[in-house]
Amino acid sequence: MSTPPTTDGALLLRALRHLTPTLPLLTEIGRRFDDAGHELALVGGPVRDAFLGRSSPDLDLTTSARPEQIEAVLAGWADSTWDVGREFGTIGARRGPDTLEITTYRADAYEPDSRKPVVAFGDNLEDDLVRRDFTVNAMALRLPEMVFVDPYDGLADLAAGRLRTPTTPEISFGDDPLRMMRAARFAAQLGLVPAPEVLAAMEGMASRLSIVSAERVRDELVKLLLADDPRAGLEIMVDTGLADEVLPELPALRLEVDEHHRHKDVYEHSLTVLQQAIDLEDGPAGRPDQADEDRVPGPDLVLRLAALLHDIGKPATRRFEPGGGVSFHHHELVGARMARTRLRALRFDKETVKAVSRLVELHLRFHGYGDGEWTDAAVRRYVTDAGPLLGRLHRLTRSDSTTRNRRKAARLAAAYDDLERRIERLRAEEELRAVRPDLDGHQIGQVLGIPPGPVLGQAYQHLLAVRLDQGPLGEEAARAELLRWWAEQPESADVPEPEDG
Missing domain, CATH: 3.30.460.10 (Beta Polymerase, domain 2)
Structure with missing residues (x-):
């Protein structure tokens, strides 16, 4: 402000x-x-x-x-x-x-x-x-x-730059408990700092948020997240206990740090990832070298929610390994389910729930790229699995690097630069944005002489997998591959023979 x-x-x-x-x-x-x-x-x-x-x-x-x-x-x-x-x-x-x-x-x-x-x-x-x-x-x-x-x-x-209430905070928040969240939002939006008595009342009355409808809570949370400095508001929500009522997965990230500091402070890491993701949002014009579908104009609610929630599966999956290590195996899958559940409880629309949970699920997919050469098939699958979320996944993945080791940070950034270059090369070669088998469903049905249904769907998925692995085949080669696959399927009296050459 x-x-x-x-x-x-x-x-x-x-x-x-x-x-x-x-x-x-x-x-x-x-x-x-x-x-x-x-x-x-x-x-x-x-x-x-x-x-x-x-x-x-x-x-x-x-x-x-x-x-x-x-x-x-x-x-x-x-x-x-x-x-x-x-x-x-x-x-x-x-x-x-x-x-x-x-x-x-x-x-x-x-x-x-x-x-x-x-x-x-x-x-x-x-x-x-x-x-x-x-x-x-x-x-x-x-x-x-x-x-x-x-x-x-x-x-x-x-x-x-001070936030006070006209009457006592207890009376003001008693009139409408959502005002406590609004105080956090004004910190994020306007840079106003709640007065000590306001913070004390928020801490003492946080449970009153339970009487406010999920839709009103959601709308206030969205305004906070789309503000210039959501971290300031989120920290107030966590410190006063408001987040325990609205988004309990966030304060749960404050895992105790053992004396040897064997893992990062996941809460601080998540807030840093959020800020870094915001910094990577595009202006209206985007970058000159950027594909239109990869632009993420800010403020972007889906990206910000995914950045904030990407590690919420860690508390449930934390394991202390022999030798002093700490692991969070499959936290991205657990986190995706948790994100879906929380966003539904807050009455977010289906598309937002689906997009955010998918990004949480995919946020670790890039790990390992720099350790071993990905095939073109792996790159194709990365793009196909991300679909229209690829631009956001780029930013979430880059933002997830919060290491203070400059050499490691530079290595991760360079590896992701390389991945994006490969994606663009494959896009140019194959129009990767709309990868489909070389034969469509109608053509597959004609070749195999089968009607639409589960069997045709299996044939389609097989040709799609081949397309992702090998690139474009052309119709003749795809037909030959389809017949080869068909010949290997278990015989069924209900499935007709394919047409002759």
């Missing part, structure tokens, strides 16, 4: 300059509400971000008007309106390119064992602001006059 100027006046001028493109809109809608006898203020994230010189995608406003009164004021002015959440007092609107969310002053709180907040509408701005999550989000600009309202010193906290 860039530190803003130190004076309130300079900060306010900076914020107003940043809001200049929307000031006519804000003034206009402020006058409409004022003429109708209602208060209106720009509040929360857009105000905070204006002071930081950041852009907010939406304009969040709060008002004394009730939802039906909001709709009446917007009628004939907004291009469209919709119910974002009428039960929570929120009406959405669009005017030209701008999107607004207008919410009635409110105070909401969770019942002790409820997943949903109980909503009560309020009647003044100050009472609304005190129920906001953090002081930096409890600043407002009254419209249309642009009067800055900051009853809880959010501006001073923003300038100091």
Whole structure:
């Protein structure tokens, strides 16, 4: 986070300059509400971000008007309106390119064992602001006059890079336990450091996250992971116990390190891998020498999740070997299953679950490449198994090297450089991106005289394996190989003889 100027006046001028493109809109809608006898203020994230010189995608406003009164004021002015959440007092609107969310002053709180907040509408701005999550989000600009309202010193906290709550943290987090995760997210996103009393409340109330829906927890975790510095937020989650409730596999990586330091700190290693993977994400244009399908524009959620979770199978597979060694045999397979289970519990979509677990499963595949020459068949299988995840697998594998031994690090990097060069050579020679047998399923069926089904599928897989091992055969050679394979299959009365030459 860039530190803003130190004076309130300079900060306010900076914020107003940043809001200049929307000031006519804000003034206009402020006058409409004022003429109708209602208060209106720009509040929360857009105000905070204006002071930081950041852009907010939406304009969040709060008002004394009730939802039906909001709709009446917007009628004939907004291009469209919709119910974002009428039960929570929120009406959405669009005017030209701008999107607004207008919410009635409110105070909401969770019942002790409820997943949903109980909503009560309020009647003044100050009472609304005190129920906001953090002081930096409890600043407002009254419209249309642009009067800055900051009853809880959010501006001073923003300038100091400090995260506090308007009321006591216990009350704030009791109102909505997800705010504890939001504190970690703001550390990752904005560089704000939670105050000691905030951290203490998070530690004492971490178990309250259990009443929050998995979908809301997932969405907050995603925002954290896609931030500029997710490590800062993840460390807060682990240190306060939030991760024990949300992502227990992460703190479980803090394996005790024996006196001889026979293995790395897996937790620290995983956070380093995450940061290194982020550093390898591409900008919009990618690299000039890079194939389009291998680009990974950042921030990339799948890559970041895979980097964070790639070693979560280690605690379950750790073995102390004779002679003092430590092994984690098959931790990539165990980790893939664990990643799949955790991401499903957090209600991630099927494609994300599948992609992340596959990357965890494949992250060790490269090991051994530098020790012995891989055949072209092995390279083809590496690419085929990775499929559309190859670009992410490249970055995950490179990021997994956290050794301080410069010579070893250089050797691993050079080996992977060599593998990527071979992949590109084979791609150019064989269009490796779409490796298929030289005969398609219809042709196989014609040659063998069999209908679609499991037998035809076995024949297809055989020709695919031959294609991966030997490269392109051509149709005639593939037909001969198919017939050779067919002749070796056990006889079956239900399978017809293949057609003659």
